[in-house]
Amino acid sequence: MGIFSKLQEKIKSAIPRSVIRDLSEVLKPDQIVLDQAGLQAFETDALTAIQVLPFVVVMPESTADVAAVAKISHKYDVPMVPRGAGTSLAGGAIPTSNAIVVCLSRMNKILDIDLVNRSAKVQAGVTNLAISAAVDRDGFFYAPDPSSQLSCTIAGNIAMNSGGAHCLKYGVTTHNILGVKLVTAEGEILEFGGPFLDPAGYDFLSLIVGSEGGLGIVTEATVMLRAKPEGARPLLLGFESHEQAGDCVAAIIGKGYLPVAIEFMDKPAIKACEEHARAGYPLDVEALLIIEFEGATEEIDASFQQVLRIASQFNPVHKRIANTDEEAQAIWLGRKSAFGAIGRISEYLCMDGVIPLSKLSHVLSKIAEICSSYKFQVSNIFHAGDGNLHPLILYDANRTGEFQRVEKCGAEILELCVMAGGCITGEHGVGLEKRDLMTLQFSETDLINQMRVKLLFDPNWVLNPDKVFPLELAETFRRDESSLSDGEST
Amino acid sequence: MQDMLTPLVNRDLKDMILDAKDKGTSLEILGHGTKRMIGRYSEKNVPLTMRRFSEVTLYEPSELVISARAGTPIVEIERELKGYGQHLPFEHLDFSKLFETEPGYGTIGSLFATNFSGSRRLLKGSARDHLIGVKGINGRGESFSSGGRVMKNVAGYDLAKLMANSWGTLAVMTEVTIKLLPTPPSECTLFLYGLEEDIALEALRTAIATPYEVSGAVHLNKTHAFPCLEGVTYVQDKAVTAIRLENTPKSLAYRSEKIRELLSAFGELFYIDEPESKLFWQNMRQLAFLANRDDAIWRVSTSPQRAFQSARQIKKLVDSQVSYDWGGGLLWISTRGVADMGSSDIRRIIAQAGGHATLIYPGVDATQPVSPFHPLDPAHMQLTKGLKSMFDPAGVLNPGRMYDGV
Ligand SMILES: Cc1cc2nc3c(=O)[nH]c(=O)nc-3n(C[C@H](O)[C@H](O)[C@H](O)COP(=O)(O)OP(=O)(O)OC[C@H]3O[C@@H](n4cnc5c(N)ncnc54)[C@H](O)[C@@H]3O)c2cc1C
Numbered sequence: 050m051g052i053f054s055k056l057q058e059k060i061k062s063a064i065p066r067s068v069i070r071d072l073s074e075v076l077k078p079d080q081i082v083l084d085q086a087g088l089q090a091f092e093t094d095a096l097t098a099i100q101v102l103p104f105v106v107v108m109p110e111s112t113a114d115v116a117a118v119a120k121i122s123h124k125y126d127v128p129m130v131p132r133g134a135g136t137s138l139a140g141g142a143i144p145t146s147n148a149i150v151v152c153l154s155r156m157n158k159i160l161d162i163d164l165v166n167r168s169a170k171v172q173a174g175v176t177n178l179a180i181s182a183a184v185d186r187d188g189f190f191y192a193p194d195p196s197s198q199l200s201c202t203i204a205g206n207i208a209m210n211s212g213g214a215h216c217l218k219y220g221v222t223t224h225n226i227l228g229v230k231l232v233t234a235e236g237e238i239l240e241f242g243g244p245f246l247d248p249a250g251y252d253f254l255s256l257i258v259g260s261e262g263g264l265g266i267v268t269e270a271t272v273m274l275r276a277k278p279e280g281a282r283p284l285l286l287g288f289e290s291h292e293q294a295g296d297c298v299a300a301i302i303g304k305g306y307l308p309v310a311i312e313f314m315d316k317p318a319i320k321a322c323e324e325h326a327r328a329g330y331p332l333d334v335e336a337l338l339i340i341e342f343e344g345a346t347e348e349i350d351a352s353f354q355q356v357l358r359i360a361s362q363f364n365p366v367h368k369r370i371a372n373t374d375e376e377a378q379a380i381w382l383g384r385k386s387a388f389g390a391i392g393r394i395s396e397y398l399c400m401d402g403v404i405p406l407s408k409l410s411h412v413l414s415k416i417a418e419i420c421s422s423y424k425f426q427v428s429n430i431f432h433a434g435d436g437n438l439h440p441l442i443l444y445d446a447n448r449t450g451e452f453q454r455v456e457k458c459g460a461e462i463l464e465l466c467v468m469a470g471g472c473i474t475g476e477h478g479v480g481l482e483k484r485d486l487m488t489l490q491f492s493e494t495d496l497i498n499q500m501r502v503k504l505l506f507d508p509n510w511v512l513n514p515d516k517v518f519p520l521e522l523a524e525t526f527r528r529d530e531s532s533l534s535d536g537e538s539t
Numbered sequence: 540m541q542d543m544l545t546p547l548v549n550r551d552l553k554d555m556i557l558d559a560k561d562k563g564t565s566l567e568i569l570g571h572g573t574k575r576m577i578g579r580y581s582e583k584n585v586p587l588t589m590r591r592f593s594e595v596t597l598y599e600p601s602e603l604v605i606s607a608r609a610g611t612p613i614v615e616i617e618r619e620l621k622g623y624g625q626h627l628p629f630e631h632l633d634f635s636k637l638f639e640t641e642p643g644y645g646t647i648g649s650l651f652a653t654n655f656s657g658s659r660r661l662l663k664g665s666a667r668d669h670l671i672g673v674k675g676i677n678g679r680g681e682s683f684s685s686g687g688r689v690m691k692n693v694a695g696y697d698l699a700k701l702m703a704n705s706w707g708t709l710a711v712m713t714e715v716t717i718k719l720l721p722t723p724p725s726e727c728t729l730f731l732y733g734l735e736e737d738i739a740l741e742a743l744r745t746a747i748a749t750p751y752e753v754s755g756a757v758h759l760n761k762t763h764a765f766p767c768l769e770g771v772t773y774v775q776d777k778a779v780t781a782i783r784l785e786n787t788p789k790s791l792a793y794r795s796e797k798i799r800e801l802l803s804a805f806g807e808l809f810y811i812d813e814p815e816s817k818l819f820w821q822n823m824r825q826l827a828f829l830a831n832r833d834d835a836i837w838r839v840s841t842s843p844q845r846a847f848q849s850a851r852q853i854k855k856l857v858d859s860q861v862s863y864d865w866g867g868g869l870l871w872i873s874t875r876g877v878a879d880m881g882s883s884d885i886r887r888i889i890a891q892a893g894g895h896a897t898l899i900y901p902g903v904d905a906t907q908p909v910s911p912f913h914p915l916d917p918a919h920m921q922l923t924k925g926l927k928s929m930f931d932p933a934g935v936l937n938p939g940r941m942y943d944g945v
Contacts, residue, residue, distance in 0.1 A: 252700055302601050
């Protein structure tokens with residue numbers, strides 16, 4: 050059975066019209082989307098294969114708006130689906146048809162920049178890149194850098210615990226968030242953390258970050274700013290085999306060098322990128338590494354020399370150092386346009402598994418085997434420093450049944466990642482896409498412990514209700530839990 | 540003292556927890572017990588030590604990851620890492636000098652349960668940030684795991700990091716997996732002497748805002764500075780402002796020169812090389828500066844923006860000495876001669892500034908009981924109790940250690 054075929058929407062028989070009436074009492078007319086064409090803009094996210102028309106979309110402009118909407122959702126027991134820019138690749142922002150979609154894109158103000166404190170307070174809908182842009186002139190930046198950073202929102206990043214190429218050095222969202230303001234499922238406003246390190250008591254921030262909109266609606270965030278490095282440049286290394294490239298990454302890290310990014314591309318990816326971006330990548334290699342270092346010119350040069358020395362044991366057949374900004378941009382251009390380049394060739398399903406680096410060549414050859422058994426082509430692009438694989442499985446979306454087949458193929462790949470000691474998602478999250486695969490990685494008890502946290506924050510299970518946890522398990526859990534609490538209270 | 544329970548394997552631990560749950564008793568979860576002085580202590584709890592859960596279960600230097608059973612001594616892990624030029628980057632605190640316990644004790648589980656990170660936290664993050672996987676048993680006697688051995692993992696809710704700073708009240712960790720970092724090849728420290736606090740904090744801010752990756756930024760008042768400077772070449776009987784850099788020797792030469800130029804207006808900068816630099820930061824990690832056993836000791840996390848003002852207000856009201864770590868974000872306050880250890884004033888002022896204050900050590904003048912952990916507001920307390928009841932409904936694990944009823 051495919052991943053999505055289990056999508057069982059629990060459409061409540063009649064959603065009271067009074068929900069709309071109540072919403073229009075607390076929001077302005079232009080904050081409520083009800084017309085078919087308007088709703089269609091919210092029927093999917095970057096997981097475009099699934100579309101569900103929501104019941105209503107609201108566009109809050111303040112935390113108070115969000116709290117007012119949540120109170121209405123609570124009163125009528127109607128689900129809410131928080132939404133930022135809708136770039137989730139896991140279907141995290143895809144609504145259910147009985148849901149109020151709460152889209153925070155209008156809450157896009159930077160509220161405070163505090164350079165003494167190296168932090169910024171921003172509204173939920175501010176884009177990732179806008180934060181860095183706002184402090185760039187002062188020599189600071191916000192570190193997590195998902196490839197979607199131009200459009201994705203900070204709240205979406207918080208919900209998905211997003212990361213990008215540079216997280217090898219700077220960590221992902223959870224390492225860079227100091228505080229959040231949150232509206233609970235019942236419409237209460239809570240704050241966790243603030244412009245200081247390591248909040249008191251239990252680490253609620255660690256729960257909120259990565260909770261995929263299931264614990265509360267984030268309306269504001271305090272993020273950590275970092276001083277910008279003096280410069281950054283990549284070098285490019287081409288190898289005759291995956292093994293050599295993988296071993297080279299392991300050797301670099303094992304020898305004590307921690308570049309700011311290490312990206313890996315296999316041959317099909319290199320070819321597609323080169324045809325599209327003309328970055329000057331070699332076409333006669335099996336694997337390419339892009340390794341970036343930060344610092345002053347001489348520091349980067351010194352790091353390059355060390356890495357080249359280490360790499361020489363693995364017989365790199367292509368070496369290119371970026372000496373100027375232009376050369377650096379050219380090297381990154383290919384990588385950054387990789388997904389688009391492959392998208393021009395074919396539809397693809399982008400997987401997001403993580404593996405221990407030591408298993409890299411084993412996993413890559415297994416992925417090739419799995420895909421060829423399904424007669425799919427696959428192209429691998431990934432963050433090698435932290436083992437976050439992105440196999441792009443190419444398929445023909447116009448053939449009936451192909452999507453189900455490609456899902457199945459993807460599920461096998463993720464199972465392989467877990468078997469190798471890794472996990473089913475490194476940055477895109479679980480969402481709708483991978484909820485049924487959670488059992489690959491977690492035992493029932495593991496998931497029950499997580500669901501108890503959801504129940505604590507969201508007792509009626511109205512926040513993004515059909516995401517993250519396998520539906521059947523969630524159903525059973527909620528039934529057991531409610532009978533238990535009935536029993537305990539009597 | 541009651542007999543100590545000493546489980547060896549998960550099965551034992553689970554049985555002990557279930558047994559306590561059935562009998563309606565409770566357990567005090569211990570590693571080596573080095574941090575037993577911190578937080579609240581109840582005679583009623585049966586002590587249970589995790590010290591026999593001791594083994595490194597996985598170490599992959601090329602992936603910067605190590606897993607160990609929770610009772611593994613920290614020193615053993617450090618010894619293992621040293622051979623590969625890697626380290627635990629967050630500089631966990633060592634309380635042995637302060638509490639006059641034997642040095643070299645402390646378990647890896649308690650390190651995360653308490654999440655006390657030292658000076659390098661400023662640049663490299665907290666202990667919590669490096670905790671990527673946990674296996675444990677909750678108060679219901681259920682074994683669970685969260686996270687894993689790969690550093691990027693966003694599957695489900697992050698219960699691993701939730702264990703950090705939970706002081707053994709939610710679950711007993713049985714195994715932890717940690718992200719490591721390469722040990723920097725060399726370090727140096729720049730000292731400024733005798734600066735006024737506000738000027739010193741500005742100097743630290745200026746240094747941190749550079750691209751030179753300052754990995755330690757402290758200002759110690761004259762009294763606190765003295766014990767930390769033991770063995771360091773440039774000892775002076777003055778307050779000291781210290782800025783640490785860690786990198787290759789060549790980079791250090793370049794970066795320290797840049798900082799020196801930038802900070803020259805603040806006064807003469809003294810360059811401290813290894814091994815004195817290392818010694819100074821080790822003294823910091825061991826809280827040598829607080830070694831006066833008469834004083835009560837507070838550890839305060841606050842906004843660097845408000846740190847100086849807050850400290851000034853506190854000093855006006857309480858007989859106290861203040862030093863700063865994390866470029867001003869962490870205040871170490873020692874107080875004397877006050878029955879509540881300065882609690883009411885410190886907590887009120889810090890709450891206004893944003894942040895929280897933990898009582899590390901009560902000193903000799905304490906006569907009033909004080910909550911060691913910063914009191915939570917009602918909404919947070921409700922959630923805290925809720926979380927406790929989800930993980931440990933019968934209150935078996937360290938009940939009351941952090942807060943009443945938790
Ligand atoms: C081309 C492309 C490249 C990408 N590259 C990366 C990458 O490199 N790294 C990476 O990590 N991700 C990547 N992504 C995935 C995606 O961009 C991230 O997950 C991003 O954080 C989503 O942000 P968003 O604002 O679009 O959120 P949405 O897609 O709108 O929502 C994502 C999730 O967040 C929840 N949410 C949104 N707002 C709130 C809120 N205010 N409160 C609570 N929950 C909320 C939603 O309910 C949903 O579950 C990429 C996506 C695309 C399309």
